Amino acid sequence: MTVVRDRSSALATAVLTAGVVVVGAQAFVLAPLLPDIAAGLGTGAAEAGRALSAYGIGIVASALVLGRRLDGVPRRTVLLAGMGALAVATAGSALAGHWAVLALAQLVGGVGVGVVLPATYALTTELAPPGAAARATGRVLTGWSIALVAGVPLATVLGDAVGWRAAFAALAGLCGVQMALYALLPATTAPGAGGGALGAALRAPGVRGLLAGVLAYMSAFYGVFAFAGVAVREAHGGGATTAGLLALGYGVGFGLAAVVDRLLDRWGAARLVAPALALLALVYVTLALTIGSLSAFLAVALVWGLVNHVGLTVLVSGLAAAAPVLRGAVLALNTAATYGGAAVAGALAGPLYEAAGFGALGVAAAMLLAFAVPVAATRRSN
Missing domain, CATH: 1.20.1250.20 (MFS general substrate transporter like domains)
Incomplete structure (x- = not known):
């Protein structure tokens, strides 16, 4: 029984780490591609850069507005919905013809990330074996390192080779794969906290x-x-x-x-x-x-x-x-x-x-x- 639980926990940790890699790649990739995006949209770097601000605003707003509801919804459901929003955002970014559309897409992506990250960290702790919560959390956090060392360079190489839109399209595909991986997670019940939980x-x-x-x-x-x-x-x-x-x-x-x-x-x-x-x-x-x-x-x-x-x-x-x-x-x-x-x-x-x-x-x-x-x-x- 212990071996089965450890294997299940290891699989869940791997899936949750992969989710952080996808989120990290999306978070880090916009800045290095910004000059190419601005040229492609026929605008200045300042206007294209507003997408970065929109992404951050979406995350903070989502965490504060939706965060009070996170303990009233099963973690897997939250992860699927949040990653779905990020998939829409990256696909929308790939198709954007104006900086305002790009900023709107990034705002939607920020809303998704604002619930994916807390749900990821919460579920990591809940599925970890007894006495191993910090170890499981640390492993999931290595997703940021993987995104920085591998994901972002690959995305920028792809951007140089076939354009920044292809980089966002590839990220959209990764989001779809990640949603399929999230479906492998156990269907845990919601802890039960409702509105007003932030206070x-x-x-x-x-x-x-x-x-x-x-x-x-x-x-x-x-x-x-x-x-x-x-x-x-x-x-x-x-x-x-x-x-x-x-x-x-x-x-x-x-x-x-x-x-x-x-x-x-x-x-x-x-x-x-x-x-x-x-x-x-x-x-x-x-x-x-x-x-x-x-x-x-x-x-x-x-x-x-x-x-x-x-x-x-x-x-x-x-x-x-x-x-x-x-x-x-x-x-x-x-x-x-x-x-x-x-x-x-x-x-x-x-x-x-x-x-x-x-x-x-x-x-x-x-x-x-x-x-x-x-x-x-x-x-x-x-």
Whole structure:
């Protein structure tokens, strides 16, 4: 019986990881294709770039508006509906003839992702063997690494070879395959929470402190990652290949960290939140200090990916365990905080980089995480 359950859990983890890969590929692919999209639509990069904003708005709105209902619907149903919305969005993006249509399609995709991610993380915890929730969560989170290291380069190569529309069409096909994979998941019953669950989730012990950690973590990540490639190219030349090495190093580090996930369950993921954020602050300072040496910077980028994996795993695991009956609502708040952090980074990181350079950006990220450490350390009193 135990062997059967372990195999079932392993299959579910693989399916849920594949879903994160699809979501990650969609999330990351728009930015590198933006110049081609703008040219294809006969518009400027600024107008085409509004699709990025629409995608983020859709995710946050979906997480906040639909998140209160997530615990009242079976997880598999939520995943199928959310991935279906993403399939429509990617197909619509491939067919878009105007930037406004592209933005609308990306808004729909954001709505789908806003429920897919919390449902994925919730179901991962619920199907994990006893005492292995952090390990299962960490494995599912490696989907982001796979998307960054493999999915996005393949999509951009396809975009260069046959056009950006083909890249979106391929993503639409992947969404369809993923829906078929979701159908293999067990038909679990809904936990039963109804409307108004977000307020109750926010009041659950520990949730506000962990959400503050997520907001700091994501603001720091998106702010630094957005300009790390620019900074390393300005400092060392080499064009897009140099920036690609940075993304590769980070992605490899993020994926390699999965080998320590079983230790997180043994040590207790909740008690590791504050130390992980503190260590991550040190990594950002080190990134700021090593920008002048390409080899050192790339080595630190690998460590950055590793520590970021641990930090994200303990944050998501902590939130998933905070209020089991409201798990979907809590993780919807996590998704809102994640993309809220991205919005904060988008508003503040650019001006800071232009005014003071990459070093100041790394130090600012470290300070933000340092402020979050005591909040995370006192999370049980929230």
